[in-house]
Amino acid sequence: MILVTFLQAWLLIALIRRRVLGRFKWFFFYTVFSIVAGIGEFAVRNRPWTYFYVYWAAEAVYSILGFFAIDEAFRRVFRNFYVLRWFRFLLPGVGIVMLILAVVEGYFNPPVQAPWWLATIYVGEIAVRCLQVGIFALFVLLVRLYLLPWQNYAFGISVGFSIAAFGMFTTVMLRSALGTKLMALQYVPAMAYLIAVLIWLASFIKPEPPNPYQGLISPLTPEQLLVLLRSYTQELKGLLKKSMAVS
Incomplete structure (x- = not known):
């Protein structure tokens, strides 16, 4: 912890x-x-009930x-794509799917004999972790699809959160299958979070390129890519109309 x-x-x-x-106020907060929380938890570590609530x-x-931090990072990288109507619903759509998965997990595997407020926090935490993993998957897909650079602060933030989330999911799933037999599982989330912090530190310890789109493999800028996507969309609509007219 220290x-x-x-x-x-x-x-x-x-x-x-x-x-x-x-640029990343929520990650800063x-x-x-x-x-602050780490210092507070360390200060009350010898008082079990106080530590529990803290x-x-x-x-x-x-x-x-x-x-908010992961949402901010996603919008930072793909802000030029928000002019596309379908792209605006991409993140909320992933969020809804991940929330459903979290509610199912929280309902069938809640903390044993937990009060309602603790169960609510537990389900909420799983929902956010699911969302972080889902956004990371979107990051990887869209960065590869549009040939965007990997070396930027926003992507580092997403990688760190996803590793911390995977650590939590690994513990939850293995405990559901094995119970409390494997005591080493309690250290997995802490180790995953330590790795996440190291990734964040490695990301921010060096300066980001002045132009976040510097190093694009594609010769197209995001603005040119949007124009190209719109033209493809119009052509596709035209082909669909022609096929419907023929049929």
């Missing part, structure tokens, strides 16, 4: 040095809260800030 808090403090210094508050209250805030 190591992670120290690394997040180092990450905060890197965020300040890179002056990213205007997430990092600040993580440091921990789950922090998890609730983590879920909210994590959602």
Whole structure:
């Protein structure tokens, strides 16, 4: 816990040095809260009940800030594509699917004898983790499809959140299958989160290229690509109308 808090403090210094508050304010707030929560949890570590409430209250805030941080990163990379009507519904669509999966998981595998508020936080956390994994999958698909550069802050944020989410899912699924027999499972989320923080630190410790689209393999700019996509859409509509007229 102390190591992670120290690394997040180092990450905060890197965020300040890179002056990213205007571009990634939610991730900045997430990092600040993580440091405060880490110090708070360490301070009450010897008081079980106090630690219990502090921990789950922090998890609730983590879920909210994590959602806005990953949404912010996605919009940052693909902001030029939001002029496409279908693209505006892409992220909400993935969010709805991931939320359904989370509700199903939370309903069938809730914490044992948990109060309603704890179950709510638990399901909400799973929903956000599912959304983070889903957005990461979209990142990979769209970056490969449109030949966008991988070396940018937003993609680093998404990779970190997805690894932390995979760590949580691995623990949940294995505990559902094996119960509490394998005690080492309790360390998996912490190790995954440590890796996530290291990835964030590695992403922000070096400057981002001035032009986020620098290094595109495709000679087309995002604006030119949008024009090309629109022309393809119009041609496709024309072909569909002709085929319907013939039939």
